[in-house]
Amino acid sequence: MSRPAGTKDVDYAQSMAILRTRFEWVMLIAFLIFLAVVPRIFSPETVDIINVMAIWVVGAHGLNLLTGYAGQISIGHAAFIGVGAYSTAVLILQLGLNHWWALLLAPIMTGLVGMVFGLPSLRLKGFYLAMATLAAQFILTTAFLFAMPGIVGGISGLTVPFPEIGGMSFRVPENLYYLLMPTAVLMTFFAKNIARSRLGRAFVAVRDNDLAAEIMGISLFGYKLRAFFVGCLFAGVAGWMRVCYDGCVRPDIYPLMDSIWYLGVIIIGGMGSTMGAIFGAIFVRLLHEMVLVASPALGSFFPPEIAGQLGSGLGLVVFGVVVALFLIFEPRGITHTWEILKGRIRHWPFVFAPG
Amino acid sequence: MAEKDTVQLSIEDVWLSFHEVKALQGVSLEVKQGEILAVVGPNGAGKSCLLNVVNGFYRAQKGSVTFEGRDITRLSGHRIAALGIGRTFQSLQLYTGLSVLDNLMAGRHLLQKTGMVAAALYFGWSHKEEIEHRKQVEWLIDFLEIEAVRNQTVGSLSYGLRKRVDLGRALALEPRILLLDEPMAGMNRDEKEDIARFILDVHEMRGTTIVVIEHDMGLVMDIADRVTVLDWGQKIAEGSPEEIKTDPEVIKAFLGEE
Numbered sequence: 010m011s012r013p014a015g016t017k018d019v020d021y022a023q024s025m026a027i028l029r030t031r032f033e034w035v036m037l038i039a040f041l042i043f044l045a046v047v048p049r050i051f052s053p054e055t056v057d058i059i060n061v062m063a064i065w066v067v068g069a070h071g072l073n074l075l076t077g078y079a080g081q082i083s084i085g086h087a088a089f090i091g092v093g094a095y096s097t098a099v100l101i102l103q104l105g106l107n108h109w110w111a112l113l114l115a116p117i118m119t120g121l122v123g124m125v126f127g128l129p130s131l132r133l134k135g136f137y138l139a140m141a142t143l144a145a146q147f148i149l150t151t152a153f154l155f156a157m158p159g160i161v162g163g164i165s166g167l168t169v170p171f172p173e174i175g176g177m178s179f180r181v182p183e184n185l186y187y188l189l190m191p192t193a194v195l196m197t198f199f200a201k202n203i204a205r206s207r208l209g210r211a212f213v214a215v216r217d218n219d220l221a222a223e224i225m226g227i228s229l230f231g232y233k234l235r236a237f238f239v240g241c242l243f244a245g246v247a248g249w250m251r252v253c254y255d256g257c258v259r260p261d262i263y264p265l266m267d268s269i270w271y272l273g274v275i276i277i278g279g280m281g282s283t284m285g286a287i288f289g290a291i292f293v294r295l296l297h298e299m300v301l302v303a304s305p306a307l308g309s310f311f312p313p314e315i316a317g318q319l320g321s322g323l324g325l326v327v328f329g330v331v332v333a334l335f336l337i338f339e340p341r342g343i344t345h346t347w348e349i350l351k352g353r354i355r356h357w358p359f360v361f362a363p364g
Numbered sequence: 365m366a367e368k369d370t371v372q373l374s375i376e377d378v379w380l381s382f383h384e385v386k387a388l389q390g391v392s393l394e395v396k397q398g399e400i401l402a403v404v405g406p407n408g409a410g411k412s413c414l415l416n417v418v419n420g421f422y423r424a425q426k427g428s429v430t431f432e433g434r435d436i437t438r439l440s441g442h443r444i445a446a447l448g449i450g451r452t453f454q455s456l457q458l459y460t461g462l463s464v465l466d467n468l469m470a471g472r473h474l475l476q477k478t479g480m481v482a483a484a485l486y487f488g489w490s491h492k493e494e495i496e497h498r499k500q501v502e503w504l505i506d507f508l509e510i511e512a513v514r515n516q517t518v519g520s521l522s523y524g525l526r527k528r529v530d531l532g533r534a535l536a537l538e539p540r541i542l543l544l545d546e547p548m549a550g551m552n553r554d555e556k557e558d559i560a561r562f563i564l565d566v567h568e569m570r571g572t573t574i575v576v577i578e579h580d581m582g583l584v585m586d587i588a589d590r591v592t593v594l595d596w597g598q599k600i601a602e603g604s605p606e607e608i609k610t611d612p613e614v615i616k617a618f619l620g621e622e
Contacts, residue, residue: 021498022491202486206494207478210470214459221457224419225537226445226474239480281461 027201044190048183057182062294063193064250069274069286070200071243076272077280078209079236080216081130082138085145086271089126089241091153091263093119093248098167098258103160108172108253112192116245122149123241130233146265153260166259169252179253189250196246201283203239212236213281266325273332279342288343296331300324370397372573373449373541378417378427380410380597387413388424389597395541400567400574402588404581404608406617409594411577412454415543419451420444431541446474450539452530454546454577460519464510464529467518468501469494471536501536508532508562524555531562541573542566548578556580560587585609593617 018024028034048056072086083089096115100106106114126148129141154164161167171180172188179185203209211232214222223229252258270293278289304323308316339346353360373395380388387410395401403411416422418429420441428437436444445451459467476497478490505514508528513521518529527547534542544563548556560583566572578584584591585605593601593608595617601608608614 021495021502025494025498199484202490203480203483206483206486206490207473207476208480208483210459210462210466211473213462213466214470214473217459217461218457220421221453221459223441224421224445224451225471225533226442227470228440228442231442235480 025205027205041194044194047190048186053182056186058294058298060182060186060189060254062291063186063189064247064254065271065274065290065294066193066287067196067243067250068247068271069278069290070196070283071240071247072271073275073278073280073283073286074200074203074209074212074243075236075240077275077282077285078204078216079212079233079240081127081233081236081240082135082272083142083145083237083240084139084265084268084272085126085142085149086240086244087263087265087267088146088149089119089123089244090248090251090267091258091260092122092149092241093245094251094255094258094263095153095161095248096245097249097252098162098169099160101169101252102167108249111252112246112249115249116242119245119248120238120242123237123244124234127234127237127241130237131230143265146268150260150263150265153258153263162258164260166257168257171256172253180256185253188253192246192250196243197283197287200243200286204283208235208239216281270328273328275342276332276340277335277342279344282342282344284347285342285344288347292343293328296327297324300327371395372397372432373418373575374430375414375418376428376430378414378424378429380413380417380422380424387597388417390427391594391597391599392427393592393599393602395573395575398567398571398573399589400563400576400587402584402591402605403575403577403594404579404584404591405594408596410597411594412545413597414594415451415545415575415577418444418449418543445537448538448540449543450534450537450541451543452527452534452545452547454549456523456526456530458518458526458529458533461517463515463517464505464521464532465498465501465514467529468504468532468536469497471533472497472501472538474537504532504535507535507565509558524551527551527555527559528562531559535566538570539572541575544574544576544578546577546579548580548583556583563587 016030018029023029028037047059051059068086068090072083076082093115096118097111100111100114101108126142126145130138133141153161171178173179177184179188211222211227214225214227215229215232215236219229222232255262274289274293275286276289277292278287279285300323304320307323308319311319335342371394375391375393378388378391391410391414393414403414405411413422417424420436420439420443424437428435430436431447431449434447436447459470462470476493478493482490505511508531510525510528510532513525518526521529531544531547547563548559551559563574563576564587567574576588588605591603591605591608592599593614600613600617601611603611
């Protein structure tokens with residue numbers, strides 16, 4: 010990565026660091042301070058939107074590690090998030106654990122379920138694996154609906170109490186924000202660390218050249234399963250966050266469409282980049298909110314019988330168009346644009362890195 | 365270093381066929397500790413197949429491969445790598461999305477120990493290990509003279525440089541034996557000489573045993589201690605470069621009969 014003229018890395022630690030200059034540290038701290046005061050600045054409605062973004066960021070990190078880094082495509086990510094949510098609900102309601110134990114255990118359970126559905130990846134690649142994970146989506150959501158209704162609640166799901174610390178309830182968005190945002194920040198930290206060290210390199214090796222990876226000592230079997238475990242671990246955390254946000258689990262709130270949205274998130278943000286998952290999640294949620302605002306306004310131009318369908322269809326149409334546009338014009342996602350922009354600022358007034 | 369005559373890798377009576385095509389027909393080969401062995405032969409002679417059998421990428425239908433006294437015929441590829449067998453590829457098989465630096469770091473996968481939890485936490489154990497291995501990789505980057513491109517994505521490099529990165533990735537593994545599949549294919553004289561120099565230097569500095577497949581007979585004669593000639597999946601000659609040069613069987617295989 011290029012640096013402004015005159016800025017040199019003096020040792021390997023600095024060269025490998027995510028934040029290599031004092032300026033970058035200042036920017037990060039300023040951003041974290043901004044995050045800390047978000048609920049004081051914005052209205053509860055906005056904070057609520059940001060809470061959802063935080064959940065999507067964590068989910069997108071999971072899919073990004075699995076699909077973006079390790080190259081194992083998954084169209085069952087929403088169902089895995091559902092597994093995390095249901096694990097949380099069952100641990101809290103049926104086993105009497107508190108939310109914090111659930112945060113520890115539910116992701117691990119999700120990771121193990123993910124590994125089971127990752128088994129076909131040992132034989133299947135690309136399109137065929139996509140079909141196999143699509144099956145996971147249907148099997149899991151059907152299981153939420155029909156399996157052991159006494160425990161997982163069947164069609165009506167389960168109502169889960171909101172988490173509490175010392176009498177402070179996380180029911181209102183402003184409080185919940187202080188639960189979800191730190192989780193998202195921490196998971197981002199973990200995702201970045203996995204991506205930049207031994208495990209992440211092994212994932213990319215499996216993605217870019219699986220035969221060479223095996224010959225170079227990276228067990229394909231082991232690392233494909235690890236990818237599913239790690240990806241679904243993040244999905245499990247996102248599922249736990251969903252329970253804290255929704256206050257319930259239901260079989261219908263982890264639909265196939267969400268799995269596809271998640272793929273869209275990492276395509277738009279930029280596959281194989283931690284920043285990409287964040288950019289993508291923010292972009293897609295903003296898009297969603299804009300559609301919510303725009304469709305009633307647009308609907309007023311149409312006769313009522315069309316306006317209703319417009320509202321439900323517009324989101325999908327806009328999503329499809331945006332993903333197609335990104336694939337054509339910026340297949341490397343928002344991250345790539347962001348890197349170019351950063352380079353321009355660093356090297357200004359030059360276009361390329363001097364020297 | 366062990367004395368020159370210890371057999372490090374031994375291939376015994378290996379048969380490999382794909383349906384009707386008989387790629388290897390009872391090939392036996394012994395590689396001695398610390399030597400440079402060249403495997404030559406016309407196209408389709410089964411040279412790459414032989415390396416693929418050693419690597420565990422192909423399974424021989426008959427015969428066995430023994431490395432340092434251990435039967436590796438049925439081991440999976442990554443276990444064979446763990447025993448210290450490094451490999452470069454004829455057609456480039458790099459991790460195209462990673463930088464040169466990360467390709468070499470990925471080559472050190474087996475030498476690193478960071479697990480999932482340590483990787484996620486990073487600071488402490490993982491950080492220390494990364495720096496330690498980075499030093500080794502930087503040494504290799506200096507050695508292969510690819511400093512200028514260390515942060516570039518491999519996908520953006522020229523063919524000659526990619527070949528060097530391929531060699532570097534195999535060296536990063538710190539192999540006890542290095543299998544090179546046409547490391548100089550498609551290169552001009554200067555580039556070939558560079559690669560030959562790297563091979564000889566590694567051989568001298570680390571005492572690594574080297575098996576090299578190569579078409580350029582002039583180069584083979586210069587660098588190899590011994591030469592094995594394959595044709596139609598069979599070994600037709602073996603000996604010092606001088607012996608091979610004058611062997612009538614070899615001349616027949618390469619130039620045809622008069």
